[in-house]
Amino acid sequence: MSDPVLSPDMVAVIGATIPRVLAKVNALSAPGPGWTRPSYSELESQAHAVIEAEARALDLDISRDAAGNLFARMAGRDPAAVPLYIGSHLDTVSMGGAYDGQAGVIGALAVIAALRTAGITPASDIVLTVTRAEESVWFPVSYIGSRAALGRLEAKDMEAPRSDDGRSLAAHMAGQGYDATAVLAQTPPPPARFVEFHIEQGPILFNAGEAYALVEAVRGGLRYRGAEVRGVWAHSGAAPRNGRADAVVALAELIVAMNAVWDRMLAAGQDLTVTFGRVDAAGPAHAMAKVAGQAGFCLDLRSEDPATLDAADAALKAEIATIEAAHPGVRFDLGLQTRSRPERMSQKMLDWIAAGAALRGDQPRRMLSGGGHDAAAFATAGWDSVMVFIRNWDGSHCPEEGMDIADLAAAVEAVTLALLGDVA
Amino acid sequence: MSDPVLSPDMVAVIGATIPRVLAKVNALSAPGPGWTRPSYSELESQAHAVIEAEARALDLDISRDAAGNLFARMAGRDPAAVPLYIGSHLDTVSMGGAYDGQAGVIGALAVIAALRTAGITPASDIVLTVTRAEESVWFPVSYIGSRAALGRLEAKDMEAPRSDDGRSLAAHMAGQGYDATAVLAQTPPPPARFVEFHIEQGPILFNAGEAYALVEAVRGGLRYRGAEVRGVWAHSGAAPRNGRADAVVALAELIVAMNAVWDRMLAAGQDLTVTFGRVDAAGPAHAMAKVAGQAGFCLDLRSEDPATLDAADAALKAEIATIEAAHPGVRFDLGLQTRSRPERMSQKMLDWIAAGAALRGDQPRRMLSGGGHDAAAFATAGWDSVMVFIRNWDGSHCPEEGMDIADLAAAVEAVTLALLGDVA
Structure with missing residues (x-):
C-alpha cells in the first residue's frame, strides 16, 4: 500500500479556507489597536457564529454544551472509535493579535474542509471544537470553556469578576444565553483525543527557521x-x-x-x-x-x-x-x-502527528509551550492531547503578532496526512 | 519703649479664626479621599469666595487681577511705605491634604484679623494675597497664579493642558471668568515684600519637636x-x-x-x-x-x-x-x-520675622523648602520674600497630611509681633 498523499484540491482548500475564515473572524473586535474579543462577550459569540456557519456549510453535526462551547461533528467510519476533537478558542486578550486562538480553530476547520473536498470519511468521528473563555486575563480562572466542557469547573469559579467590568462569570455567561447552574451540572463527553494548533507565542521557531513544531508539555x-x-x-x-x-x-x-x-x-x-x-x-x-x-x-x-x-x-x-x-x-x-499545573502531552499523539509530518518530508522539533492552552485542560482530564505550534514573530497577545498562513497550512497538511494514514 | 505684646483678644482671634475658616474652605472638595480643588476649577473659585467674604468682613479693600488672584488690602499709616503681601493658594493636588496652601491663606487672614481686633493700623499696607493655580500637578507650568500677577507668564503657558481633562490653561481660566489675553497684558504691582506661611511637607520639624521655622531657600x-x-x-x-x-x-x-x-x-x-x-x-x-x-x-x-x-x-x-x-x-x-530655579529668601525678611519670634521667646531654625511655593515666584520677580514653615506630619499632598492649629497660631503670632515692632 502506498503512502497517503493530499490531492491538489485538498491542498487548495486548506490554503483558501485559512485566510478566508480568518478575515471573517478578525472583522469582529472592540475598537482600539489589535483585536479585542473578551471572554463571554457578544463579540466572542459572534465569532462562534462565524465558525458555526462554516461548519454547517461543511454539513457537520452542530451542538453546543451548556457553557456555549461549540462542537461540530464529522462522522467517522466506526462510531465506536475514539473521536478526535480538534480546535481552540476565539476570545482574545485586550488589544491582542490576529492569530492566537483563531488560528487553531480555523486550522481545525481546514482539516475537515480538506477531507470533505476529497470525499474522505475519517476512521473516527472528528469534532471541530471551539471553546469559550480561554484567555485568563478576563477572569482569574484558567481554561474556563474547556474545563466547563470537561466537568471540571467549580461553583466558586462562577463568581469570578471579569477584569474590565467586575461582573461575575455567571453574569457574563447569562448575558450570552448560558446558565451557570446548567454548566456545573452537565455531563462531560467520555475522554477522547484532542489536537490544538496554536502560534508559538515566542521566537524559537522563527529564529530557527522552522514552520511548525510539536508540543511535549505545557508549562504551569x-x-x-x-x-x-x-x-x-x-x-x-x-x-x-x-x-x-x-x-x-x-x-x-x-x-x-x-x-x-x-x-x-x-x-x-x-x-x-x-x-x-x-x-x-x-x-x-x-x-x-x-x-x-x-x-x-x-x-x-x-x-x-x-x-x-x-x-x-x-x-x-x-x-x-x-x-x-x-x-x-x-x-x-x-x-x-x-x-x-504543568501538563505532559500524549506520546501516542505526538508520534501520530510526527508520522503525518514525515509524509510531507517534515521532522518537526518537540518543544515546551510557555503559554497555557485548552490542550492542557484536556490533558488534565485524561484525554490524549497534543499541540502543534506554528512559527510566529513580533510577539503575541499584541496587535503586531505575526504568522504566515503557509506555516499553518503546512501543519494542517501534516495532521490531515496523519488522518489519511488512519484511513489507509 | 517696651517690647510689643499681643493682647489676649488678639491671641484669641488668631486661635479662633484659623479653625473656623479652615473648616469653611475644606468643606469644598471634589468627591474622594482627602481634598481635591483643581487649579482654575469651580471649587477653587468657591474657596476664593470664602476668603473674599472673610476679607470684606474685616473691611479690607478687595481687588482681583486679570488672572483671578485675590488681593485684600488693609491700609497702613504711610501710603508710600513698601506694602507687605501675605498669603498663599487654595488649589490642591488630587486627593491632597487639609493644610497645603489653605494654612498660608488663613494664617495671613488671622494676622490681619488680630490687628483689626486691636484697632492697630500697620506701618505699611498689608495685602492679603490669595493666588490661583499653585499646584503644578494640574498644568505643566510652575506658580501660574503668582507668575501671572507678577507679569511673568508667557503666551505659550496658556496652551498647557490640564492633566485631568487635557483642556488648556486659557480654557480653564475662561471657564472661571478670566481672559488669558488680559492676563498676559496686565501690569504687575511694584516689587514689595511677601510672606507665606506653609506646612513643611516633610518630617524635620516634627522629628525635632519644633512648631515653626524660617525658610532660607526654596529648592528648584x-x-x-x-x-x-x-x-x-x-x-x-x-x-x-x-x-x-x-x-x-x-x-x-x-x-x-x-x-x-x-x-x-x-x-x-x-x-x-x-x-x-x-x-x-x-x-x-x-x-x-x-x-x-x-x-x-x-x-x-x-x-x-x-x-x-x-x-x-x-x-x-x-x-x-x-x-x-x-x-x-x-x-x-x-x-x-x-x-x-532655586530661590534664596530675603535675609532682611528672615531677620524681621526672627525678631517677632524672639518677642514670644522663639528661636525658629532656618531651613530649606523642598517644595516649590509662590514665595519663590515673588523672589524671582525681585520681591523681598520669606516663608514660615509650620510643623506637620503624616506626609503632605495626601489626605493624612497633619498640622496642629496651635503651631500655625504661634507662627501667626510671631509675624504679628514683627508688625507691631514696625508700628512701635
Missing part, C-alpha cells in the same frame, strides 16, 4: 493577579531619602531582584519565566510631586516543573522580606495566588 | 512629567529571558539606578531629592500574561543648586544609555523637561 503557572505594595505618601521635594517609604521604589527593587532570581535559576538549569506584566502607580492619588504610597502589580511565574514554581515563590517571599526590612513603612500584599 | 526642580519607555510586547510564558525587551523591567532598573545615584550625591554633600511619583504600566494593553511593551512615568528632581540638578540629569541619561545597551529593543523617551 503561579500567579499573583492583584498584588499590591503600600508605603507612605509624601512630598517629592520635602521628604528626605532616609525617611521615605516609597511604594514605587520598593516595587522596582522587587522587580530587579526577581530578575536576578530568574537568572540564577536559569543558570541552575531550571525552566522558568518571570513577568511583571502590569504595574499600576497611576491612580488619581499618584502625581509627579508625590512620593507614591501605593502601587499595584501582577506577577506571572511559569515552569514545566511545579517544584521550580515553588522555589521561585519562596525566593519572591524572601526578597519581599528583605525589601520590607530595608524600608520601614513598606508592606507588600501579594493577594490571591492562582496556579495552573 | 527639574522634571520629566511625560516620560516613557518602550519595549516589545511578548507572551509572559513563551518569551525567553534573553530576547525580552521588557519596559517594566527597564524602568525598574532605572528607578533602582537613580536611587543609587541619589545615595552617591547625598554622600558627596549635594542637596537632592529624586522621585518617580507616577508609573503607568496599567493601560488596556497591559496584562498579567504579557511582557510590557510600554510604560509611562514622571521624574521629579529637586535641589537648592542648579548644578546638582544638571549633574543628576546627566547621571539619568547615562543610566538610560546603560539600560538601553543591556536591553536591545528598549528605548526611553524622557519627553519635555521643565525646570523651576
Whole structure:
C-alpha cells in the first residue's frame, strides 16, 4: 500500500479556507489597536457564529454544551472509535493579535474542509471544537470553556469578576444565553483525543527557521493577579531619602531582584519565566510631586516543573522580606495566588502527528509551550492531547503578532496526512 | 519703649479664626479621599469666595487681577511705605491634604484679623494675597497664579493642558471668568515684600519637636512629567529571558539606578531629592500574561543648586544609555523637561520675622523648602520674600497630611509681633 498523499484540491482548500475564515473572524473586535474579543462577550459569540456557519456549510453535526462551547461533528467510519476533537478558542486578550486562538480553530476547520473536498470519511468521528473563555486575563480562572466542557469547573469559579467590568462569570455567561447552574451540572463527553494548533507565542521557531513544531508539555503557572505594595505618601521635594517609604521604589527593587532570581535559576538549569506584566502607580492619588504610597502589580511565574514554581515563590517571599526590612513603612500584599499545573502531552499523539509530518518530508522539533492552552485542560482530564505550534514573530497577545498562513497550512497538511494514514 | 505684646483678644482671634475658616474652605472638595480643588476649577473659585467674604468682613479693600488672584488690602499709616503681601493658594493636588496652601491663606487672614481686633493700623499696607493655580500637578507650568500677577507668564503657558481633562490653561481660566489675553497684558504691582506661611511637607520639624521655622531657600526642580519607555510586547510564558525587551523591567532598573545615584550625591554633600511619583504600566494593553511593551512615568528632581540638578540629569541619561545597551529593543523617551530655579529668601525678611519670634521667646531654625511655593515666584520677580514653615506630619499632598492649629497660631503670632515692632 502506498503512502497517503493530499490531492491538489485538498491542498487548495486548506490554503483558501485559512485566510478566508480568518478575515471573517478578525472583522469582529472592540475598537482600539489589535483585536479585542473578551471572554463571554457578544463579540466572542459572534465569532462562534462565524465558525458555526462554516461548519454547517461543511454539513457537520452542530451542538453546543451548556457553557456555549461549540462542537461540530464529522462522522467517522466506526462510531465506536475514539473521536478526535480538534480546535481552540476565539476570545482574545485586550488589544491582542490576529492569530492566537483563531488560528487553531480555523486550522481545525481546514482539516475537515480538506477531507470533505476529497470525499474522505475519517476512521473516527472528528469534532471541530471551539471553546469559550480561554484567555485568563478576563477572569482569574484558567481554561474556563474547556474545563466547563470537561466537568471540571467549580461553583466558586462562577463568581469570578471579569477584569474590565467586575461582573461575575455567571453574569457574563447569562448575558450570552448560558446558565451557570446548567454548566456545573452537565455531563462531560467520555475522554477522547484532542489536537490544538496554536502560534508559538515566542521566537524559537522563527529564529530557527522552522514552520511548525510539536508540543511535549505545557508549562504551569503561579500567579499573583492583584498584588499590591503600600508605603507612605509624601512630598517629592520635602521628604528626605532616609525617611521615605516609597511604594514605587520598593516595587522596582522587587522587580530587579526577581530578575536576578530568574537568572540564577536559569543558570541552575531550571525552566522558568518571570513577568511583571502590569504595574499600576497611576491612580488619581499618584502625581509627579508625590512620593507614591501605593502601587499595584501582577506577577506571572511559569515552569514545566511545579517544584521550580515553588522555589521561585519562596525566593519572591524572601526578597519581599528583605525589601520590607530595608524600608520601614513598606508592606507588600501579594493577594490571591492562582496556579495552573504543568501538563505532559500524549506520546501516542505526538508520534501520530510526527508520522503525518514525515509524509510531507517534515521532522518537526518537540518543544515546551510557555503559554497555557485548552490542550492542557484536556490533558488534565485524561484525554490524549497534543499541540502543534506554528512559527510566529513580533510577539503575541499584541496587535503586531505575526504568522504566515503557509506555516499553518503546512501543519494542517501534516495532521490531515496523519488522518489519511488512519484511513489507509 | 517696651517690647510689643499681643493682647489676649488678639491671641484669641488668631486661635479662633484659623479653625473656623479652615473648616469653611475644606468643606469644598471634589468627591474622594482627602481634598481635591483643581487649579482654575469651580471649587477653587468657591474657596476664593470664602476668603473674599472673610476679607470684606474685616473691611479690607478687595481687588482681583486679570488672572483671578485675590488681593485684600488693609491700609497702613504711610501710603508710600513698601506694602507687605501675605498669603498663599487654595488649589490642591488630587486627593491632597487639609493644610497645603489653605494654612498660608488663613494664617495671613488671622494676622490681619488680630490687628483689626486691636484697632492697630500697620506701618505699611498689608495685602492679603490669595493666588490661583499653585499646584503644578494640574498644568505643566510652575506658580501660574503668582507668575501671572507678577507679569511673568508667557503666551505659550496658556496652551498647557490640564492633566485631568487635557483642556488648556486659557480654557480653564475662561471657564472661571478670566481672559488669558488680559492676563498676559496686565501690569504687575511694584516689587514689595511677601510672606507665606506653609506646612513643611516633610518630617524635620516634627522629628525635632519644633512648631515653626524660617525658610532660607526654596529648592528648584527639574522634571520629566511625560516620560516613557518602550519595549516589545511578548507572551509572559513563551518569551525567553534573553530576547525580552521588557519596559517594566527597564524602568525598574532605572528607578533602582537613580536611587543609587541619589545615595552617591547625598554622600558627596549635594542637596537632592529624586522621585518617580507616577508609573503607568496599567493601560488596556497591559496584562498579567504579557511582557510590557510600554510604560509611562514622571521624574521629579529637586535641589537648592542648579548644578546638582544638571549633574543628576546627566547621571539619568547615562543610566538610560546603560539600560538601553543591556536591553536591545528598549528605548526611553524622557519627553519635555521643565525646570523651576532655586530661590534664596530675603535675609532682611528672615531677620524681621526672627525678631517677632524672639518677642514670644522663639528661636525658629532656618531651613530649606523642598517644595516649590509662590514665595519663590515673588523672589524671582525681585520681591523681598520669606516663608514660615509650620510643623506637620503624616506626609503632605495626601489626605493624612497633619498640622496642629496651635503651631500655625504661634507662627501667626510671631509675624504679628514683627508688625507691631514696625508700628512701635
